[in-house]
Amino acid sequence: MSRTETDSIGPIEVPNDAYWGAQTQRSLINFAIGQERMPLAVLHALALIKKAAARVNSRSGELPADIARLIEQAADEVLEGQHDAQFPLVVWQTGSGTQSNMNVNEVIAGRANELAGGNRGGKTPVHPNDHVNRAQSSNDCFPTAMHIAAVQGVRHCLLPTLAELRDGLQEQAQRHANLVKTGRTHMMDATPITFGQELSAFVAQLGHAEAAIRAALPAACELAQGGTAVGTGLNAPAGFAEAIAAELAALTGLPLTSAPNKFAALSGHEPLVHLSGALKTLAVALMKLANDLRLLGSGPRAGFAEVRLPANEPGSSIMPGKVNPTQCEALSMLACQVLGNDATISFAASQGHLQLNVFKPVIIHNLLQSIRLLADGCRNFQQHCVADLQPDATQMAAHLENGLMLVTALNPHIGYDKAAEIAKKAYAEGSTLRQAALQLGYLNEEEFDQWVRPQDMLGAGRHD
Numbered sequence: 001m002s003r004t005e006t007d008s009i010g011p012i013e014v015p016n017d018a019y020w021g022a023q024t025q026r027s028l029i030n031f032a033i034g035q036e037r038m039p040l041a042v043l044h045a046l047a048l049i050k051k052a053a054a055r056v057n058s059r060s061g062e063l064p065a066d067i068a069r070l071i072e073q074a075a076d077e078v079l080e081g082q083h084d085a086q087f088p089l090v091v092w093q094t095g096s097g098t099q100s101n102m103n104v105n106e107v108i109a110g111r112a113n114e115l116a117g118g119n120r121g122g123k124t125p126v127h128p129n130d131h132v133n134r135a136q137s138s139n140d141c142f143p144t145a146m147h148i149a150a151v152q153g154v155r156h157c158l159l160p161t162l163a164e165l166r167d168g169l170q171e172q173a174q175r176h177a178n179l180v181k182t183g184r185t186h187m188m189d190a191t192p193i194t195f196g197q198e199l200s201a202f203v204a205q206l207g208h209a210e211a212a213i214r215a216a217l218p219a220a221c222e223l224a225q226g227g228t229a230v231g232t233g234l235n236a237p238a239g240f241a242e243a244i245a246a247e248l249a250a251l252t253g254l255p256l257t258s259a260p261n262k263f264a265a266l267s268g269h270e271p272l273v274h275l276s277g278a279l280k281t282l283a284v285a286l287m288k289l290a291n292d293l294r295l296l297g298s299g300p301r302a303g304f305a306e307v308r309l310p311a312n313e314p315g316s317s318i319m320p321g322k323v324n325p326t327q328c329e330a331l332s333m334l335a336c337q338v339l340g341n342d343a344t345i346s347f348a349a350s351q352g353h354l355q356l357n358v359f360k361p362v363i364i365h366n367l368l369q370s371i372r373l374l375a376d377g378c379r380n381f382q383q384h385c386v387a388d389l390q391p392d393a394t395q396m397a398a399h400l401e402n403g404l405m406l407v408t409a410l411n412p413h414i415g416y417d418k419a420a421e422i423a424k425k426a427y428a429e430g431s432t433l434r435q436a437a438l439q440l441g442y443l444n445e446e447e448f449d450q451w452v453r454p455q456d457m458l459g460a461g462r463h464d
C-alpha cells in the first residue's frame with residue numbers, strides 16, 4: 001500500500017506506513033549502496049537542530065507558534081527514539097548529507113501533519129522545507145549535527161571508559177610497584193624495571209591521548225548553523241546563528257558556540273580532523289598496550305609467560321585447553337580500524353571544493369565509528385583483561401636471574417669493556433654472570449653481590 005508524495009522532480013510512490021516523503025524515497029532508490037546506515041546519532045542531532053530552529057524561529061516571528069509546537073513535538077518523538085526505523089538512508093549518498101537532512105525534515109513534517117489531525121506525510125500544515133528546514137540549509141545543518149554527535153560521543157561515551165581503563169592500569173601499577181623484572185629494549189634483555197614502572201607507561205600514554213582528545217573539543221563545539229547555503233547566512237534572520245547555538249547548548253548541556261567563520265565551517269572540517277588525530281593517538285597507545293600484554297602473556301610454557309591474562313574462554317576449536325589473548329586481539333584490531341578511519345577522514349576532509357566539502361557523511365560515519373570502537377574497547381579491555389591480569393613473579397625472577405644486562409651495574413666499578421667481556425663469556429658458555437665475572441677475576445664474590453643488585457638498578461638514586 002502506498003501514497004503519492006511530491007517534490008520538485010515530480011510525484012513518487014511512498015509506502016503508506018512511512019513518515020518520510022519524496023526525497024527520502026528517491027534516495028532509497030538512487031543510492032542502494034552498502035549497508036552502512038547514516039548513524040542515528042547524526043539523525044537525532046538533526047532532529048535536535050529542527051527543534052531548536054523551531055523555537056528560535058517562533059520567538060523571532062519567522063514561524064507561527066502552532067507550527068513550531070508541532071515541529072517540536074514531532075522532533076521530541078524522534079529524539080526519544082520512537083521513529084528510528086524512519087531513517088533508512090545510507091552513508092553513500094550526497095556528500096552534503098542533504099538527503100538525510102531532508103529525511104529528518106520529511107519525517108518531522110510527516111509526523112507533525114499526522115499530529116495536527118491530518119494524514120501521515122504530506123506538506124500541510126507543516127512543510128518539510130518551508131517550516132522544518134526554515135532558515136537552514138543541509139550545508140549548515142549537517143556539519144552542525146556532525147559536531148554535536150561527535151562531541152556527545154566523546155564526552156558521554158569515550159572519556160568515561162578511557163578513565164576506567166586508565167584507573168584500572170594505575171591500580172595494577174600501584175599493586176606491583178616493587179615487583180622487579182627484566183626490562184627489554186629492541187626486544188632484547190635490558191636492565192631491570194618493576195612491573196609497576198612498566199604499567200605506569202601505559203597510564204601516562206593514555207593520559208597523553210586523553211589530553212589530545214580534550215584539546216580537540218573546543219573547536220568541535222563550534223557550530224556551522226546559521227551559515228545556510230554558502231556561509232553568508234542567506235535566508236536566516238540576523239542573530240539566528242548565535243540564538244540557535246545558545247538554544248542547542250541549553251538543550252544538550254554542551255558548551256556549543258557559533259563558529260566565527262561559517263565559510264570555513266561549511267567548506268572545511270579541520271576540527272574533526274583534529275579530533276580524529278587525537279583518536280588516532282589513543283589507538284596508537286592502545287595498540288602498544290595490547291601488543292605488550294600479549295607478548296608478556298605469551299606461552300604459557302614456550303613464551304615469556306611473565307603475565308597471566310584472564311582465561312575468559314577456550315581459544316581453540318582443535319587444540320584442547322589452549323587459551324588465547326583474545327582481548328588483546330580485539331583491542332589491536334579496533335585500533336587498526338581507527339587508524340584506517342583517520343586516513344579516510346583525512347582524505348575526505350582534504351577534498352573541500354570551493355564553498356562546500358562534500359564528503360561529510362563519510363567523515364562522520366568513520367569518526368563516530370572510531371569513537372564507539374574506542375569507547376567500547378577501553379571498557380571491555382579493562383573489564384575482561386586488565387582487571388584480572390596477574391603477573392607471574394616466579395617467571396619474572398627467573399628471567400631476571402638469567403638476564404645478562406644486570407652486568408650494566410658493573411660499568412661504574414670495572415668499566416664498560418670488562419663488563420662486556422663478562423656478559424659475552426656468560427652468554428657464550430651458558431654460565432651465569434657471577435660465574436663468568438669470578439672466572440675472569442675482575443671482581444670477587446662479595447663485590448658481585450654488593451654491586452649486582454637488581455633492586456638497586458631501578459632508577460637514579462633508587463634503593464628499595
Ligand SMILES: O=C(O)C[C@H](O)C(=O)O
Pocket residue numbers: 096098136137138139229356
Ligand atoms: O541541501 C542544501 O541545503 C544545499 C545543497 O547541499 C547544495 O549546496 O546544493
